[in-house]
Amino acid sequence: MKTRKLVIIALFIAMSFVGANIKIAGSIAFDSMAGFLGTLILGPLYGALIGAIGHLLTAAISGFPLSLPIHMIIMVDMALTMLLFGITYKFFSRSNEIISIIMSSIVGILINGPLSVLMLIPIMGRAVLAMLPLLILAAALNILIAHVVYKFLPRSIKLWK
DSSP states (O other), X not given: OHHHHHHHHHHHHHHHHHHHTSEEETTEESOHHHHHHHHHHHOHHHHHHHHHHXXXXXHHHTTOTTXXXXXXXXXXXXXXHHHHHHHHHHHHHTTXXXXXXXXXXXXXXXXXXXXXHHHHHHHHOGGGGGGHHHHHHHHHHHHXXXXXXXXXXXXXXXXXX
């Protein structure tokens, strides 16, 4: 089982790398979809790892446009996003699948969008607010794709139950 999880994590990180090359704007891309999907399949801790490494790959491909230290902070934010997204999904999935999708999506979008931007204002100034609409859009699209793919996966693939 450990080998299988390791291989799946590596595949999601590779998928994140591919998604990093599908840009929405600047360093904002489809890299986090692999993290969200990995969270749904493997659980929040593994999803956090995938999301963090995925962000670092996206930033590296873009030449660390906000600087390496800023992208390290965002990497931690991505890990936290995946962690709370997964916990929220699991909590609400016990009672209602639709509610779990909605609530986890809201949590993922809020943390990956407004909260991450607010966290960067003291470091980067108010100019970072210009990224907010694109971050919200990217988070929503990444989460939507992850939920749709997850819905159509066979039960045997869903390792985190």
